[in-house]
Amino acid sequence: MREFNKIHVIALPRCATVSMAEGLGALGISVAHLGKIFGEQSPHHHDSKRLIRMHEQIVRQDYNLDILSECDGLADYPVCIPEVFEALDQQFPNSLFINVRRDENLQSWLQSAEKQFIGLRLLKTGDGATEEDRQFADAMADFRRMTFGQSEFDPEAFLKAYHRHQDCVRNYFSGREDQLLDIPDVGLLRENGFNLLCGFLKCDTKQILFPQKNDHSVAPQQAFFDALKEGKIDSKTGLRPS
Numbered sequence: 366m367r368e369f370n371k372i373h374v375i376a377l378p379r380c381a382t383v384s385m386a387e388g389l390g391a392l393g394i395s396v397a398h399l400g401k402i403f404g405e406q407s408p409h410h411h412d413s414k415r416l417i418r419m420h421e422q423i424v425r426q427d428y429n430l431d432i433l434s435e436c437d438g439l440a441d442y443p444v445c446i447p448e449v450f451e452a453l454d455q456q457f458p459n460s461l462f463i464n465v466r467r468d469e470n471l472q473s474w475l476q477s478a479e480k481q482f483i484g485l486r487l488l489k490t491g492d493g494a495t496e497e498d499r500q501f502a503d504a505m506a507d508f509r510r511m512t513f514g515q516s517e518f519d520p521e522a523f524l525k526a527y528h529r530h531q532d533c534v535r536n537y538f539s540g541r542e543d544q545l546l547d548i549p550d551v552g553l554l555r556e557n558g559f560n561l562l563c564g565f566l567k568c569d570t571k572q573i574l575f576p577q578k579n580d581h582s583v584a585p586q587q588a589f590f591d592a593l594k595e596g597k598i599d600s601k602t603g604l605r606p607s
Contacts, residue, residue, distance in 0.1 A: 366568040370457040371433060372396065374440035375450045376465040377512070377530055379477040381551040383410055385463060386440040387576035388558055392568060395436040402436045410581035413501040419443055420504035423511075428452040442508040447533045449511075461565070464534050465548045471527065475520045476602045482509065482518050484585030487592055520601050 372394060374385045386396045390403035400415030401407055415432050422430055423443050430453075432439070438460075443449045454460055467474040488494070489502035506516040513526040538545040546565040548554070553561065558575025592598045594606035 366392075366566050367461075369459055369461045369566075371453070371460040372438040372463070373444045373450060373453060373460060374438070374463045374465070375445050375534065376440075376463065377445050377527060378441050379474055379481060380465045380467050381554055382441040382445075382465070383579045383581070384551075384554060384558070384576045385465060385562075388554075388562055389438075389440075391559075391571060391573075391576070392562070392566065394438070394566075396438045396440050397432055397436045398440045399442060400432065402432075410579070411501070413497050416442070417497070417500050417504050420507060423449060424507075426452075428456045433457070442505065442512070445530070446508065446511045447530070447537070451537060461544055461546070462538070463546045463548070463562075463565075464531075465551055465554070466531060467527075467551055468531075469550050469552070471524060472602070474527070475523060476604055478523060479518050479520070479600065479602050479604065480586045480589045481582055483592075483598065484587070484589035487588040488585060491588075518601065 372389065374382050374389075374396065376382055376385070383398055386398040386403055389396045395403050397403070397412075397415070399411035400419065401410060401412040405412070419430055419432060420443070422428070423446075428449070430439075438444075439453075444453060450462065454462075486502050486506070489498040489505075494502075510516040512530075513523050515522055534545070534547070538547075546561065548561060554575045555577055556574075559571040559573070563570040589598070590604075590607045593600060593604065
Protein backbone atom coordinates (compact mmCIF):
# COMPACT_ATOMS: atom_id res chain seq x y z
CA MET A 366 0.00 0.00 0.00
CA ARG A 367 1.28 3.46 -0.85
CA GLU A 368 2.40 5.65 2.02
CA PHE A 369 0.17 8.51 3.10
CA ASN A 370 -0.29 10.75 6.11
CA LYS A 371 -4.09 10.90 6.32
CA ILE A 372 -6.86 9.96 3.90
CA HIS A 373 -10.02 12.06 3.64
CA VAL A 374 -13.34 11.54 1.86
CA ILE A 375 -14.20 15.08 0.74
CA ALA A 376 -17.39 14.10 -1.11
CA LEU A 377 -20.44 16.11 -0.15
CA PRO A 378 -22.86 14.46 2.31
CA ARG A 379 -25.15 11.83 0.76
CA CYS A 380 -22.48 10.96 -1.81
CA ALA A 381 -21.59 7.53 -0.41
CA THR A 382 -19.46 8.88 2.43
CA VAL A 383 -20.62 6.13 4.81
CA SER A 384 -19.93 3.43 2.21
CA MET A 385 -16.49 4.84 1.48
CA ALA A 386 -15.62 4.99 5.18
CA GLU A 387 -16.63 1.33 5.52
CA GLY A 388 -14.73 0.38 2.38
CA LEU A 389 -11.57 2.00 3.73
CA GLY A 390 -12.13 0.27 7.05
CA ALA A 391 -12.25 -3.08 5.26
CA LEU A 392 -8.75 -2.29 3.99
CA GLY A 393 -7.49 -1.55 7.49
CA ILE A 394 -7.74 2.25 7.21
CA SER A 395 -9.71 3.66 10.14
CA VAL A 396 -11.79 6.66 9.05
CA ALA A 397 -14.23 8.69 11.14
CA HIS A 398 -17.67 9.55 9.79
CA LEU A 399 -19.19 12.50 11.68
CA GLY A 400 -17.02 11.64 14.67
CA LYS A 401 -17.74 7.90 14.73
CA ILE A 402 -14.57 5.96 13.98
CA PHE A 403 -14.91 2.88 11.79
CA GLY A 404 -15.24 -0.29 13.85
CA GLU A 405 -16.83 1.33 16.90
CA GLN A 406 -20.07 -0.31 17.99
CA SER A 407 -22.87 2.23 18.02
CA PRO A 408 -26.49 2.45 16.86
CA HIS A 409 -25.62 5.80 15.25
CA HIS A 410 -23.52 6.77 12.23
CA HIS A 411 -22.01 9.61 14.25
CA ASP A 412 -20.45 10.42 17.60
CA SER A 413 -21.98 13.59 18.98
CA LYS A 414 -19.21 14.51 21.40
CA ARG A 415 -16.46 14.21 18.81
CA LEU A 416 -18.44 16.09 16.17
CA ILE A 417 -19.19 18.93 18.60
CA ARG A 418 -15.48 19.07 19.46
CA MET A 419 -14.52 19.17 15.77
CA HIS A 420 -16.92 22.06 15.28
CA GLU A 421 -15.39 23.95 18.20
CA GLN A 422 -11.93 23.51 16.69
CA ILE A 423 -12.97 24.45 13.14
CA VAL A 424 -14.66 27.64 14.37
CA ARG A 425 -11.34 28.58 16.01
CA GLN A 426 -9.49 27.60 12.81
CA ASP A 427 -7.62 24.96 14.77
CA TYR A 428 -7.07 22.25 12.16
CA ASN A 429 -4.94 19.98 14.34
CA LEU A 430 -8.15 18.10 15.09
CA ASP A 431 -8.15 15.95 18.21
CA ILE A 432 -9.92 13.10 16.43
CA LEU A 433 -7.07 12.66 13.97
CA SER A 434 -4.89 11.33 16.77
CA GLU A 435 -7.34 8.40 16.96
CA CYS A 436 -7.86 7.51 13.30
CA ASP A 437 -6.42 7.67 9.79
CA GLY A 438 -8.77 10.26 8.35
CA LEU A 439 -12.25 11.72 8.01
CA ALA A 440 -15.34 11.35 5.84
CA ASP A 441 -18.20 13.86 5.47
CA TYR A 442 -18.23 16.89 7.82
CA PRO A 443 -16.08 18.82 8.36
CA VAL A 444 -13.68 17.65 5.64
CA CYS A 445 -16.12 18.28 2.78
CA ILE A 446 -15.87 22.03 3.53
CA PRO A 447 -13.32 23.49 1.07
CA GLU A 448 -11.54 25.68 3.62
CA VAL A 449 -11.20 22.63 5.88
CA PHE A 450 -9.84 20.12 3.38
CA GLU A 451 -7.39 22.72 2.09
CA ALA A 452 -6.23 23.43 5.64
CA LEU A 453 -5.92 19.71 6.43
CA ASP A 454 -3.89 19.26 3.26
CA GLN A 455 -1.43 21.81 4.66
CA GLN A 456 -1.61 20.45 8.21
CA PHE A 457 -0.95 16.87 7.09
CA PRO A 458 1.24 16.89 3.95
CA ASN A 459 1.19 13.79 1.74
CA SER A 460 -2.46 13.15 2.54
CA LEU A 461 -4.80 11.50 0.05
CA PHE A 462 -8.34 12.54 -0.84
CA ILE A 463 -11.42 10.84 -2.30
CA ASN A 464 -14.33 12.58 -3.99
CA VAL A 465 -17.49 10.71 -5.04
CA ARG A 466 -19.84 12.55 -7.35
CA ARG A 467 -23.51 12.07 -8.25
CA ASP A 468 -23.54 13.96 -11.53
CA GLU A 469 -25.91 11.52 -13.25
CA ASN A 470 -28.78 11.83 -10.77
CA LEU A 471 -28.65 15.08 -8.84
CA GLN A 472 -32.40 15.06 -8.19
CA SER A 473 -31.96 11.79 -6.27
CA TRP A 474 -29.10 13.37 -4.31
CA LEU A 475 -31.24 16.39 -3.43
CA GLN A 476 -34.09 14.18 -2.23
CA SER A 477 -31.70 12.05 -0.19
CA ALA A 478 -30.19 15.17 1.38
CA GLU A 479 -33.63 16.60 2.18
CA LYS A 480 -34.78 13.42 3.93
CA GLN A 481 -31.60 12.93 5.91
CA PHE A 482 -30.84 16.53 6.86
CA ILE A 483 -34.36 17.46 7.94
CA GLY A 484 -35.13 14.08 9.48
CA LEU A 485 -31.95 14.05 11.57
CA ARG A 486 -32.61 17.56 12.82
CA LEU A 487 -36.17 16.58 13.81
CA LEU A 488 -34.77 13.69 15.84
CA LYS A 489 -32.09 15.82 17.48
CA THR A 490 -34.36 18.71 18.43
CA GLY A 491 -37.62 16.92 19.29
CA ASP A 492 -39.25 16.44 22.68
CA GLY A 493 -36.92 13.61 23.70
CA ALA A 494 -33.73 15.39 22.62
CA THR A 495 -30.92 15.87 25.14
CA GLU A 496 -28.70 18.93 25.45
CA GLU A 497 -25.97 17.01 23.64
CA ASP A 498 -28.42 16.20 20.83
CA ARG A 499 -29.21 19.89 20.43
CA GLN A 500 -25.53 20.84 20.43
CA PHE A 501 -24.97 18.20 17.76
CA ALA A 502 -27.84 19.61 15.67
CA ASP A 503 -26.46 23.15 16.00
CA ALA A 504 -22.96 22.02 15.00
CA MET A 505 -24.34 20.18 11.98
CA ALA A 506 -26.41 23.20 10.97
CA ASP A 507 -23.32 25.40 11.10
CA PHE A 508 -21.30 22.89 9.08
CA ARG A 509 -24.06 22.93 6.46
CA ARG A 510 -23.93 26.73 6.40
CA MET A 511 -20.19 26.51 5.73
CA THR A 512 -20.78 23.93 2.99
CA PHE A 513 -23.93 25.12 1.24
CA GLY A 514 -24.05 28.81 2.16
CA GLN A 515 -27.09 28.29 4.40
CA SER A 516 -28.15 25.84 7.07
CA GLU A 517 -31.74 25.34 5.89
CA PHE A 518 -32.32 22.91 3.06
CA ASP A 519 -33.02 24.58 -0.28
CA PRO A 520 -32.66 22.55 -3.49
CA GLU A 521 -31.57 25.47 -5.67
CA ALA A 522 -28.91 26.64 -3.21
CA PHE A 523 -27.71 23.09 -2.59
CA LEU A 524 -27.47 22.35 -6.31
CA LYS A 525 -25.35 25.45 -6.84
CA ALA A 526 -23.17 24.41 -3.91
CA TYR A 527 -22.75 20.95 -5.43
CA HIS A 528 -21.36 22.38 -8.66
CA ARG A 529 -19.26 24.89 -6.74
CA HIS A 530 -17.78 22.06 -4.68
CA GLN A 531 -16.87 20.04 -7.77
CA ASP A 532 -15.23 23.08 -9.37
CA CYS A 533 -13.29 23.72 -6.16
CA VAL A 534 -12.05 20.12 -5.94
CA ARG A 535 -11.06 20.04 -9.61
CA ASN A 536 -9.20 23.34 -9.43
CA TYR A 537 -7.50 22.64 -6.10
CA PHE A 538 -6.11 19.28 -7.21
CA SER A 539 -5.20 20.37 -10.73
CA GLY A 540 -1.71 18.99 -11.37
CA ARG A 541 -1.95 16.82 -8.24
CA GLU A 542 -4.29 14.14 -9.54
CA ASP A 543 -2.18 11.41 -7.93
CA GLN A 544 -3.47 12.63 -4.54
CA LEU A 545 -7.15 12.57 -5.52
CA LEU A 546 -9.40 9.63 -6.37
CA ASP A 547 -12.32 11.23 -8.22
CA ILE A 548 -15.22 8.80 -8.76
CA PRO A 549 -17.78 10.06 -11.31
CA ASP A 550 -20.83 8.36 -9.81
CA VAL A 551 -21.82 6.28 -6.78
CA GLY A 552 -23.18 3.63 -9.15
CA LEU A 553 -19.60 2.57 -9.90
CA LEU A 554 -18.97 1.55 -6.31
CA ARG A 555 -21.05 -1.59 -5.97
CA GLU A 556 -19.22 -3.66 -8.59
CA ASN A 557 -15.99 -1.72 -8.92
CA GLY A 558 -15.48 0.14 -5.64
CA PHE A 559 -12.59 -1.92 -4.31
CA ASN A 560 -10.86 -1.99 -7.70
CA LEU A 561 -10.99 1.80 -7.83
CA LEU A 562 -9.95 2.24 -4.21
CA CYS A 563 -7.16 -0.34 -4.25
CA GLY A 564 -5.82 0.94 -7.55
CA PHE A 565 -5.54 4.36 -5.94
CA LEU A 566 -3.94 2.99 -2.77
CA LYS A 567 -1.78 0.44 -4.63
CA CYS A 568 -2.91 -2.50 -2.51
CA ASP A 569 -4.48 -5.91 -3.12
CA THR A 570 -8.18 -5.64 -3.89
CA LYS A 571 -11.01 -7.27 -1.94
CA GLN A 572 -13.03 -9.99 -3.65
CA ILE A 573 -16.27 -8.85 -2.02
CA LEU A 574 -18.97 -6.34 -2.89
CA PHE A 575 -18.31 -2.78 -1.83
CA PRO A 576 -20.37 -1.68 1.23
CA GLN A 577 -23.64 -0.07 0.17
CA LYS A 578 -26.24 -0.38 2.90
CA ASN A 579 -26.76 2.52 5.29
CA ASP A 580 -29.13 1.38 8.03
CA HIS A 581 -28.50 4.62 9.91
CA SER A 582 -30.60 6.54 7.38
CA VAL A 583 -33.76 4.67 8.35
CA ALA A 584 -34.68 6.62 11.51
CA PRO A 585 -34.08 10.14 10.06
CA GLN A 586 -36.01 9.26 6.91
CA GLN A 587 -38.89 7.87 8.97
CA ALA A 588 -38.93 11.07 11.05
CA PHE A 589 -39.01 13.10 7.83
CA PHE A 590 -41.93 11.15 6.33
CA ASP A 591 -43.86 11.15 9.61
CA ALA A 592 -43.58 14.96 9.78
CA LEU A 593 -44.53 15.21 6.12
CA LYS A 594 -47.61 13.04 6.62
CA GLU A 595 -48.67 15.05 9.67
CA GLY A 596 -48.36 18.31 7.72
CA LYS A 597 -45.57 19.68 9.94
CA ILE A 598 -43.22 20.14 6.98
CA ASP A 599 -43.41 20.41 3.20
CA SER A 600 -41.03 18.72 0.78
CA LYS A 601 -39.08 21.04 -1.51
CA THR A 602 -38.07 18.23 -3.86
CA GLY A 603 -41.48 16.70 -4.57
CA LEU A 604 -41.36 13.91 -1.99
CA ARG A 605 -44.71 12.51 -0.85
CA PRO A 606 -45.68 10.73 2.39
CA SER A 607 -44.83 7.04 2.21
